[in-house]
Structures are given as C-alpha cells and as structure tokens.
Amino acid sequence: MIEIDRITKVYDGVPAVDAVTMTAESGTITVIVGTSGSGKTTLLRMINRLEEPTSGEVRINGESTLATKPHLLRRRIGYAIQGHGLFPHHTVARNIGAVPRLLNWPKDRIQARVDELLTLFSMNPAEFRDRFPAELSGGQQQRVGVARALASRPDLLLMDEPFGALDPIIRARAQDDLRRIQRALGSTIMLVTHDMEEAIRLGDRVAVMDGGRLVQYGTPAEIVANPATPFVADMIGDVERPLRLLSLVPVSEVVENGEAPGAALPAEGNLRDALSACLWTGRTAVPVERDGAIVGRVTLDAIRSRAELRA
C-alpha cells in the first residue's frame, strides 16, 4: 500500500504540489492525470525522492520513504520514463539487468530474470538479448524500458508518460501489454499521463491533478459519471462522456437472451465497441459469444440505457 500524506513541494514560494493526500492499494494501477504544470510529474518524482518534498511524507507498505537513503530507496522502486532512457552503449540484457546488478544479484539469476522478462514482453530472448537499443523499434525500446523497471521485482513501479513517444497503434498495444503484465505479476503501478483516455483505459483508480492540487480521486467510472469540478469535466470532454462511460462497461454486464444477426462480439468487449458495431452494420442488436459459443445478444436499447446520465 502506498500512502501519500499531505505531501507538498514549493518552488520559490509557489507550491507545485499542494498538500496532496491519497492512498493506492497494492496490486493496482493508479493513474495521475493532469495538464502540464499540474504538478503530476513532481508528485510522482517525490515518491522515489528524485524531488525532495518540502513537507509531508510517503509511506510504502507502512515505511516512510524518508527512512532510507534516496539511492537505496530508488533501487526498490521501478522507474520508467518517456523516451525509455535506455543506456545506448549497453545491450538489451545489460539494460534490463541494470538494477539487479546494482543489488549484486548473482550473474545466473540476472540472466534468468532477463530472459523471463523478455519472454513476458513477447520478445524472443535469443534474438533480442544481445542487441543494442539503437537496433530496436520504438515499441521494442519502450518495452525494454518497462522490463528494466520491473527487473528487480520492485515494491512499486513509477511510470512518467511511459507511452508518450509512441504512435497511437503501438501505444494501444503497449497499454494492453502493461495491463496484462500488471495482472500477471500483481505489480503496484503509479503512472502519470496527460491523456484522460489512457487514464480511463489503464487505471483502477484515477487521480486528477490541477494547479498542484488533487481535485478528484476515484474509479474511472466515478470520474466519468460525476466529475468533481468543471476542470475534470473538461479533461473528460463533455461530448465524449457517454462514450467513455460505455467503454468502462463490459458487454457481459448487459447481455440478454435472444438472437441477433451478423458477426458476434466477445463477452469481454465493452459497450463502446458494441455500439460501434451496431451503428456500423445498421443492426439493432449484436450476438455475444464467449469461448466460441453464442451466449446471447446485446441490444441498442440496452446500450442506450447505460449511456444516459444517471444523475
């Protein structure tokens, strides 16, 4: 559990982060979202003490981060940044093994961990282990950057705009990968982004920052349904709110008995995809399948009822 307790950072008398208090549960993804200058990156960097807080403290599993020397603290916290920050003169294997080497892991354990992570990120170890970062595509570099941050099985993974440098298609894949890997490893992640779409897609909980203050902290559904301030509503985008809401509801929640024509949708899909399928093919209902078998249908009316504001 990560407890952030009235943490404040003041630059030249101006608070960049103003008494932010929030708690993130272990094994979840918390996304901090805000515009540039909102203090979101400063907040993140105070957790591993790349910035020293002016006041307040952070506790990881009950232990204050101020109790450990900064560089030793950082070895326990993964850190992935925009533009990956890989060491250009080291191979992929040396890059991923950087923190374990700092922690003096034995060689064979580091090597096994490197191969395990490469496999987890769908990169063939034999093929990629000895490559240099310049020989990888942007998406591969980013994956190696995240693998490096996860290498020592840290208590917490901090990510600062990790997908900012990727094009939209690769970014969507990287987000899915992160979600999958986070579920598989049970990692605790705090991720900073300016992209509300990314926040809603990835976050178990979303924290919205504005002018150094935490203006709303809740599940994506709460944030979309009940924005606390006009700023949050602005971030979500009024026009897109119903669609964002639909994207949070799995098809399985509104599936009903009955038949429908045309191609089926997977039950794990969301209502936004279902709406899209209805509109695109001119159907009023689409069949839903699970493990290859049709389990029912989802109707346009059911979708509409979930998209309406439940004030």
Add this chain to the structure above:
Amino acid sequence: MPTATGAARCAVSPPGLLFLGLGVAALCAPFMTVAANRIVAGDGVPAWAVAAPALTLPGVLAVVIGLGLGLAADWPRLRFGGAVLGLAGLLWLLMQGAPALLHGAGDYARVSPAIGFWCLLTIPMLVMADALAQLAPGPRTRGALLAAVLGVLALILWSGALAPLSVLQEYASRTSAFADAALRHLALAFGSLAMAAVIGFPLGILCHRNPKLRGTALPVLSFLQTIPSLAMFGLMIPILGWIGDSVPGAQAIGIAGIGFAPAFLALVLYSLLPVVANTVAGLAAAPPAAIEAARGMGMTPGQRLLRVELPLGLPVLLTGLRIVLVQNIGLAVIAGLIGGGGFGTFVFQGLNQTATDLILLGALPTVAMALVSAIVMDILVDLTRPKAARIA
C-alpha cells in the same frame, strides 16, 4: 564523387585531375639540389637529370602513371595503388639521385631534396588521403596500414639507401644528440599530456557537475590559450626563475627559469582547455533520458559517472587528448629556444647557422611524430565508440 551508373566506367575524379596537373608542374621544378657545402644555396636539378636517364626514367614514369591512376573516380583502390606507386617512384629517384649527384662534386658537397620533391611527396599523399576517405577502412585496417608504412620507412632508413642525403648526414654527425632530443621531445609532449589529463579530467568532471565552476574555469583556460606560445615561454622564465631562487629545494628538483620545467609547464597550461572542455562536452553527450533513468534506478553519482557518462563520453574525451597531443608535439619545438631540449634544438641551431638540412632534421621527425600520434589517437577514438553508434 560521381556514382551515376551510366557514366561510371569513364568517370574522372576532379581532385585526381587537379593532382595530376599539379604533379606534372612539380615535375618541371628542381627535384634535388647539389651544393658545395652545407651552408651555401645549391643548384637545382630536375627529376629526369638526377642520375643517368636509364635510372631516372622508371622513377619518373612511376610518378606520372601513379598520378594518372589517381583519375579513376570509381575505383578508390586503384587511386590508392597509384599513390603508392607514385611514392615508390619518388623514393627510387631519391635513392638513385643522391649518390649520382654527389659523385665528383667535392668532399663537402651536399645533396638535398628540393621544392619539386616536396611538392611531389605531398600530392600522392593527398591522393591517398582522398582514396582512404572514400574507402573508409575500419580502425584495425588503418592500424595495419600505419604499421606497414612505418615499417617500410624504418627499413629504408636502416638500409642506408638514403644515407648520402644531406639531412641524414646531419643526423650521422649527431646520432646521440638526436636520440636525446627524441626522448626529450617525447617526454615533453607525452609528459605534459599526462599531467594535463591528471588535472584536466577531474577539473572537467567538477565543471560538468557545477555550472558555476564551469563559468569561471573555462574562460580562464580560454584566456591562457590565447597567449602566444613564445610569450608564454617568455613569461615562464621570470616566474619559474623566481620560484627556483626563492623556494628551498625547488632548484634541486629542476625548477629554473630556463630548461625543461618552464617548457613543460607552458605545455600543460596550453593543454588544459582542450582536455577540460572536451571532458565537459563528453560528459554532457550522454542522453538526458539515460541520466534521468540512471538516477531513477538508484545509481550513485559515482556509478552514474563510471557506468553511463564516461563510457558514452569517452570518444569526445579522447578527441580532446588527441588535440592536445598533436598540439604539444608541435609546440614542444619552441622549447628548444629556452633550453628545454627536444627536436626544437636542431631547428633553432639550423636557423642560426642557416643550415636548412639541420632545420629539417628537427622538423621532419616532429611532423612524423604528430602525424603518427594523430592517426593512432583517431583509431583509439573509433575503437571506443559504442558499438551501437558504429552500426547506426
């Protein structure tokens, strides 16, 4: 370089054409001179007349054919071969001409290469440099090439085929002084380099970490660099002379107004700017994201320096050392003026006696030393470049 496929077969290299023209003109200039003694000016002899025509013809032909091969724009290997052939022709002419011209010219007669030779020596070397630039050989090939050239040069000098030349006669009468001067020159150049590295690297690292220090140190070092070398050596004389006289024990370790110490100190001062500036630039060359990642993963400042900043900056750091080494080999000549020793001794003796060949005895080894150092350092810089950067 023209690389269009259609016209490729008969493409003429423009620099090759220029070199051929210059080469033919240089062939008409005096190739060697014969003088009655080592002081007076000699009479010029054109290349084809330095020995019997049957002996000079192969040499002249080799030079012309070699320069002709330099025209092949699309075959850098052929141009390289032409340059080697041209140089061999020159060497042949020199080896034939020296004993032939001396024969019957009197006991004190001296034979020297003249303007035509020096021009013709430069031109094939330019052809070779141009060809090598296009071939872009790897560091190991360049090392092997350098070793081969040095080997051939040593073999020729050792064989005595050029011994009748005036420069080598000057050498023959000063073998032990030459060896001393060579050692002293190396000590001045490499010693000041080592000292500059010992002071400059830590200073550069501090400047990198501390912008305030950088703001002070670099302008001061730049100012030192602007002092003309003769003035710098002159300034050292009163300062070190005073230290030698007033600090107990200073004279015992060789600190005095003239001699090795002021020359050494002046060279160190000149070396600091390139070393410090390149250290700062090299350390700043690491991508900011990599530095941020290194901090974020818990590297200490020392680990960051050793594992990230230094390895990434090493090529730039070595480039600084290369500048210093070549610069100091040249500057060390002036040390001869204040009794610092080195090849400068011969240069200034030669100037005083108007004995051109004695000047050359000091100048030629200096040029050779600087050239070899530059090539070796370039090879080292290439070898330290991160492998990924070389691929990209």
